[in-house]
Amino acid sequence: MTEQTAVPEGLVEQLRRFDANARWANLHEWGLQRYKGRFVAVDGEELIGVADSEADLRMRFPGRPALYVAFVSPPELDWIL
Amino acid sequence: MARLRLRYSEVRRRFTLTAGVHVSALGSPHVTAEFVVDTGTGRSALSHATAADLGVDIGRLRTVPTGGVTAIEERPVLPGVTLRLVGEDVVRVPLDYVLVLTDLRRKGKAGRGGAPVRRAAALSAPSLFGLDALARLRGRLDIDMAKEEGWIAWG
Numbered sequence: 001m002t003e004q005t006a007v008p009e010g011l012v013e014q015l016r017r018f019d020a021n022a023r024w025a026n027l028h029e030w031g032l033q034r035y036k037g038r039f040v041a042v043d044g045e046e047l048i049g050v051a052d053s054e055a056d057l058r059m060r061f062p063g064r065p066a067l068y069v070a071f072v073s074p075p076e077l078d079w080i081l
Numbered sequence: 082m083a084r085l086r087l088r089y090s091e092v093r094r095r096f097t098l099t100a101g102v103h104v105s106a107l108g109s110p111h112v113t114a115e116f117v118v119d120t121g122t123g124r125s126a127l128s129h130a131t132a133a134d135l136g137v138d139i140g141r142l143r144t145v146p147t148g149g150v151t152a153i154e155e156r157p158v159l160p161g162v163t164l165r166l167v168g169e170d171v172v173r174v175p176l177d178y179v180l181v182l183t184d185l186r187r188k189g190k191a192g193r194g195g196a197p198v199r200r201a202a203a204l205s206a207p208s209l210f211g212l213d214a215l216a217r218l219r220g221r222l223d224i225d226m227a228k229e230e231g232w233i234a235w236g
Contacts, residue, residue, distance in 0.1 A: 007171050011101055011111050015167045018113040019099040022088055029092050054130065054205060065113060071204055075092050080150055081119050081209065 017066035020045055025070050035072045042068045085168030087118060087224075087231035096224065096231045098210060100174075101165035102131060109136045111165070114208050118231070120222070122211030125164075126180040130205045132159060139181055147180055157181040164214060172235055174218050182206035 024045040025032065032040055032047070041049035041057040043064050051057045057069050073079070087096040096118040101111045114131045124147070132139055142157035159181055164174040184205055215222060220235040 006173075007165065008111055011165065012167055012171060014111075014113055015099055015101050015165070018115075019088075019167070022097070022099060022115055026088050026090055029090060033092075068115070070115075073093055079093055079095065081117065081121060081207075 014065045018068055021066055021068035022070075025068055029072075032072050033075070036074045037072065039069055039071055042070070082234050083169040083172065083236045084232050084234045085166050087233065089229045089231060091229070098166065098233065100210070101167075102127065102135060102208075103163045103165070104135055104137070104159065104161055105163065106161050107136055116210035117207045118222070118233075119209045119211055122209045123213055124178075124180055125162075125176060125211040125214045126182050126206075126209040127159065127162070128205045128208045129181060129183050131208055132157075132181045137181070142181065145180075156183075164210075166218075166233070168233070168235075170236075172218060174214050176214060176217060182209075 021042040021044075025040065025042050035050050039051050039054050039057055040047055041061055043061065043066060049057050049060055051060070054069050054071070058067070061067055085098060087098050089096050097115050098118060100114060100116055102114050103109070103111045112131055112134045114128070129139065137159055139157055142159060144155040144157050146153055147156040157180070158178045160178040162176045162179045164176065166172050166174065215233070218233070218235045220233050222231070222233055224231040
């Protein structure tokens with residue numbers, strides 16, 4: 001299943017950039033607590049937007065395939081799946 | 082053996098990974114999404130938002146009974162999904178089908194989450210990387226909670 005050649009052009013770079021944005025958000029998750037209960041948008045490994053809904057951010061920043069949008073969860077909120 | 086380093090959130094206390102998602106039958110673009118690594122999930126799942134980004138008409142999907150933490154519900158299933166993970170190399174993970182999860186709903190009165198969570202008008206359910214995907218990958222999951230590190234390895 002491992003691929004070396006059949007990967008669509010640009011996809012690996014897109015995945016790596018998205019991953020870098022998500023890692024940036026993780027690294028700064030305590031600092032982002034000032035926005036808890038809201039959504040943040042990260043691209044280029046920096047915070048570029050804050051809004052009350054994910055849809056707002058996606059409308060504000062269209063055409064960015066590596067855009068990482070996350071809900072800033074309050075630390076006192078437990079999550080189970 | 083290739084490896085992919087998982088992300089760990091201290092706040093959410095969960096491991097996540099990045100994957101490209103593609104449904105060849107739809108001819109849709111590859112969508113990049115975050116997946117929660119969930120060893121309690123036997124069937125991987127896409128968030129409603131990711132499915133919509135793929136161009137899926139969710140209302141037309143067939144549904145199957147699905148057991149969750151507190152209920153058994155009918156959930157849409159999307160066949161023919163391929164994930165791509167990027168670690169030290171790129172791996173393709175074809176899945177027979179995945180579930181599609183609807184957005185989260187609040188039930189009852191605000192608890193400890195309180196006002197900040199009430200403000201979140203539409204909170205997407207996460208996409209889930211379950212044991213079916215790990216099995217298809219013939220992969221290994223290593224988690225070191227002392228270091229708050231995790232890896233998926235394959236090959």
